[in-house]
Amino acid sequence: ELDVVFPSASTGFNVLQTFWASDLLTARWIWGKASYKGFFSHTTNTFPNLQHLHLRSCPRLQFVVPLYGLSFPSLKTLHIIHCGDLVHVFELNMDYPEEVTTLSVRFPKLTAIHLHDLPKLQKICEVKMVAPALESIKIRGCWNLHR
Numbered sequence: 001e002l003d004v005v006f007p008s009a010s011t012g013f014n015v016l017q018t019f020w021a022s023d024l025l026t027a028r029w030i031w032g033k034a035s036y037k038g039f040f041s042h043t044t045n046t047f048p049n050l051q052h053l054h055l056r057s058c059p060r061l062q063f064v065v066p067l068y069g070l071s072f073p074s075l076k077t078l079h080i081i082h083c084g085d086l087v088h089v090f091e092l093n094m095d096y097p098e099e100v101t102t103l104s105v106r107f108p109k110l111t112a113i114h115l116h117d118l119p120k121l122q123k124i125c126e127v128k129m130v131a132p133a134l135e136s137i138k139i140r141g142c143w144n145l146h147r
Contacts, residue, residue, distance in 0.1 A: 022056040063091040071106040079114040090125040104128035117141040
């Protein structure tokens with residue numbers, strides 16, 4: 001009956017380095033979105049130490065991480081498999097400053113993106129992504145992927 005793995009009021013994720021989840025059959029979100037006015041700014045890094053994000057067999061998952069800043073400075077690998085309802089991986093937070101939508105989110109250490117069997121996925125990130133270290137992209141079964 002798990003709907004959100006980490007509610008929007010959860011804290012302490014600045015030290016998180018690896019997130020790996022599988023078989024979350026009813027979860028719609030990993031991290032919930034909420035109003036964070038004054039708590040985050042557009043210069044804040046989102047999950048500053050997160051290096052690896054792996055999700056497998058989460059069929060109801062709609063999005064993974066709300067964007068609170070313009071950079072995921074440590075993210076190296078993004079692997080998502082068999083998450084049929086996933087539309088976006090990184091989604092804008094509700095209180096995001098309007099000017100941020102014209103900027104890009106930086107992934108300076110991202111080297112691998114593997115996406116498999118995500119038929120509803122439209123975009124990895126709702127805004128433009130910059131990933132200068134990207135070495136490997138594997139995409140299969142992502143029929144609606146636009147960007």
